[in-house]
Amino acid sequence: MIWNPWQGCHKYSEGCQNCYLFLKNQQRETDSTVIQQSRSFQLPMMRNKQRIYRMTANDNPIYVCMASDFFIEEADSWRSAVWDIMHYRKDLEFKIITKRIHRFEECKPKNWGRGYPNVTLICNCENQRAADERLPVLVDILAAHKEIIHEPMLERIDIEKYLASGCIDSVTCSGESGEGARICDYAWVMDTREQCIRNRTAFMFKQTGSCFQKDGKLYSIERKMQTNQAKKAEIDYYPEQKKEDNNSFDRILFQLSKTKYHSAYKLTPMMKEYCRQKGYIWLREQAFEIVRKNIKAPHYSGEGRQTPIDGNPIYIAQHATATCCRRCLSNWHSIVSNRRLRENDIIYIVDLIMEWIKRQLEEK
Numbered sequence: 001m002i003w004n005p006w007q008g009c010h011k012y013s014e015g016c017q018n019c020y021l022f023l024k025n026q027q028r029e030t031d032s033t034v035i036q037q038s039r040s041f042q043l044p045m046m047r048n049k050q051r052i053y054r055m056t057a058n059d060n061p062i063y064v065c066m067a068s069d070f071f072i073e074e075a076d077s078w079r080s081a082v083w084d085i086m087h088y089r090k091d092l093e094f095k096i097i098t099k100r101i102h103r104f105e106e107c108k109p110k111n112w113g114r115g116y117p118n119v120t121l122i123c124n125c126e127n128q129r130a131a132d133e134r135l136p137v138l139v140d141i142l143a144a145h146k147e148i149i150h151e152p153m154l155e156r157i158d159i160e161k162y163l164a165s166g167c168i169d170s171v172t173c174s175g176e177s178g179e180g181a182r183i184c185d186y187a188w189v190m191d192t193r194e195q196c197i198r199n200r201t202a203f204m205f206k207q208t209g210s211c212f213q214k215d216g217k218l219y220s221i222e223r224k225m226q227t228n229q230a231k232k233a234e235i236d237y238y239p240e241q242k243k244e245d246n247n248s249f250d251r252i253l254f255q256l257s258k259t260k261y262h263s264a265y266k267l268t269p270m271m272k273e274y275c276r277q278k279g280y281i282w283l284r285e286q287a288f289e290i291v292r293k294n295i296k297a298p299h300y301s302g303e304g305r306q307t308p309i310d311g312n313p314i315y316i317a318q319h320a321t322a323t324c325c326r327r328c329l330s331n332w333h334s335i336v337s338n339r340r341l342r343e344n345d346i347i348y349i350v351d352l353i354m355e356w357i358k359r360q361l362e363e364k
Contacts, residue, residue, distance in 0.1 A: 008035035015126030115143035152176030170202035175209015
């Protein structure tokens with residue numbers, strides 16, 4: 001279901017070129033650039049004659065501001081009331097699709113905390129430029145649910161390093177519809193799917209768009225058939241192992257927290273601020289570099305001194321998670337010390353390090 005508390009927008013980037021809102025309003029001789037509250041501003045709070053909410057959990061998910069952008073500047077004075085509604089209606093699942101993710105921090109509610117459990121932030125990235133500009137911001141936001149959507153998908157888009165952060169719930173690809181629709185190539189969609197599979201992130205192919213290319217052949221697809229054609233491809237992907245991995249981290253981090261040595265390691269307020277300034281992606285890349293440099297080799301005479309103990313938050317995280325040397329890796333994580341670390345071992349180690357850092361940053 002769609003809830004538009006306000007309507008009207010400004011074209012913002014390449015994906016907006018053939019925006020359906022502007023085409024639709026042009027036919028109605030309405031100015032799409034006028035941002036104004038809609039009659040449905042209070043829709044989730046409206047009740048019928050029986051005093052029952054008109055909008056119920058049966059309507060989930062609720063897509064917010066599909067006739068505008070939730071973070072558009074002209075709506076700044078209205079947004080707090082909408083946040084209050086979403087916070088109050090905890091039975092509803094709200095999804096916010098935006099190209100203006102850079103405005104989130106200045107627009108978030110005071111009680112946001114780690115994020116509202118019933119709100120998903122979805123960043124729309126139509127091309128590589130948009131992805132590299134917006135996704136670092138999305139990754140660093142503290143939120144309960146975060147997704148990526150390529151709509152319209154205008155080219156092959158590399159989002160692998162953002163998916164590797166482990167904080168993206170799903171990715172959706174969709175072609176462009178309507179007059180002047182640009183090509184969406186099936187190869188781009190499949191490439192994104194492969195990136196999602198490698199990072200065990202859910203993937204959905206929403207619709208083909210009007211101008212769809214596959215194996216070098218161009219197809220013109222009617223709007224009413226675009227969703228069905230995407231569904232027929234049967235390429236949606238839903239990983240089943242991710243929840244088990246998180247549970248595994250819960251168990252090992254709980255066990256480590258009960259030891260005198262490993263539980264003694266904490267991030268200082270200065271280190272936490274450093275981590276926030278550097279961002280999740282930079283820290284993760286540093287973790288990969290450090291692990292490969294210091295502990296990838298098999299057990300040797302310097303065992304136990306492979307990771308320094310100083311002010312580097314990655315080093316602190318390694319000692320806290322027992323990923324500081326091959327002996328700890330063997331004792332705590334069953335990674336034998338008589339061989340070089342394999343790539344899947346390194347990914348596991350870095351994921352655990354970043355999970356520990358994430359939890360440290362969430363602590364008050």
